[in-house]
Amino acid sequence: MTEHEDVRELLAAWAFGALDAAEAERVPPHLAGCESCAAEAARLRETVRLLDGPPIGGLPARPATGLPPALLARRPAAPRTAAHAAPYAAAVQGLRALLPEAEGRWATPVVHDWDVHATVAHLLAADEALAGRLGIPARVPATVLPQTVLPQDMRWEDAWNRRTADVIAHEHGRTPEETVAAWAGQADALLATPEARDAELAARAELLMGIRLPVADHFVVRAFEAWIHTDDIGRALGLVVPPPPAEHLGQLVRLAVRVLGLALGPDAAPVLFSVSGDEQWVLGSEDEPVAAELALDPVDFCLLVGGRCTPAEVPRGASGDAAAVRNVLETAASLAWL
Template sequence: MTDDEHEAVRDLLAAWAFGALDPAEEETLAPHLAECESCAAQAARLRETVRLLDGPEPSAPAGRNNGALSLALRARPTGPRVAAHAAPYAAAVAGLKALLPELEGRWTTPVVHDWDAHATVAHLLAADEHLAGELGVDARVPPSRIEEGTHWEDAWNRRSADVIAHEHGRTPEETVADWAAQADALLATAQAHDPELAARAVTLMGMRLPVADHFLVRGFETWIHTDDLGRALGLAVPPPPPEHLERLVRLAVRVLGLALGPTAPPVLFSVTGDEEWVLGSADEPVQAELTLDPYDFCLLVGGRYAPETVPRGQNGDAAAVRNVLERAASLSWL
């Protein structure tokens, strides 16, 4: 098999982990996994991650020789049982924990922005700190020295940089242990289990939202950075399961609608397989239509797509569509 053919097979692995291949692709992949140890190992890791994300649990077609995969595909424990609003965060935490062993000896790998893998986990330690502090979880990093009254975005960037600098003076294993302990403590709070307690609105990182939605934001960011790490390592990271992706999309649409405001040129917006929303003015006729895949929409809001490159369907006023795409991309602080 040539290198190009080998790469084409590896591109099928994430879909295989979700049981989403068509029969022709199954016929291509099955014999390759039986012969290629590296792809078989990656396939095993991906399917384990799917299980940890509490997504669909595909079963192997009758007659497939699972060989090297049989041991690795045994059932694994899922993340902690929490209320629906905290489930995407629990799943994302479990997904990152499943990926972390792949980073052994590779912590200096460049990942995103100017961060290496160690800094990326340190950033998540800092990012979770805001909700953790609000819910009474003990701090895992030194207190912030940023002056009160600093604009939230400047304060956030400086705090993230300070935590990364601090963690670079420690071992990656110490950083991972503190991130995991803080995430587990967040998922053990009463607010992660009780929707009524999680209905209280608080302002964190410039957004006044119910605590339940802040758990969704944590899940969104944790998944985004897990995907960043996977890409840096050349490993495919499955997207969130559909029910979690739907929650993330709905929250992102609400935030985008608020960011656009009531005077923007109205655009009929939809994501594949979901409902439609009119973004912008409610007093004018719709000027354009825009459709995005939910996964691509989340990557756009997460700053992983440029407005001009995100795959989309559109018609009508191009300027109105561009306004929505640019505003969506501008929401990212990840």
């Protein structure tokens, strides 16, 4: 590898201040004499300007990913919403801030068999179910039956995958910019609904993705997925995507814990579960003594529930019954559908 190629590989980490001292010293002299790398460095520094900010209090570096300590995004002003929709509004703005970095790299593989373009198309399809329930017309023609009228014996995962594949196929016939505009327009429409601004209206329950939750919680689910896929795209492009702001991350964690508790059921061996020591829950039976204790970092817990790390990989603090701890971790991982 030439010196030019070697330094160019370092630019993203240099822009985020993630290089060691020896590597960092190599970059400025090269930029002084290389116009293309200097332009790339300026572009990356602009991304840092959008994403940079103070570390989230109490959140350590993520040892499972090897990324630098998490940064809090300085996003453009999000629409005014009620508290339940604020995480989704922030996640949408975070993805908007990142997508300019995909210019010229839309075909970069991201996750599953999706490239960047297809991942945005997937989010367009993923938001569609909630949007439809709130009276927002689909942005993509219904060339397959809408999810609400698919055969009753079809599993929701199959309907979800079928619609995603259809939307991705449709969007690959359009430009990435058109897909981004369709996704962003639908997201804006969701955030403009009365349910996004009124907690009382958002209290009604809707069955989406196989689970009946208040509309307010479905907004949190949308935030969870938007952030996970923003992180996917960032990793694919070699950029660090910060986790949600602390208050939003707490909402994601609390909803995931509730769903995990339902999945474990009342007969599982009870485990005292905590996330960075801030909150604790007893998962499993309420009639037996606690069999084990388990502590996870909030970002790691979300990545586990989101299918981005395995029970074996996720850093944890654990004591007591190893089988009970394993049951919690494996059940959390089984919730992944993103």
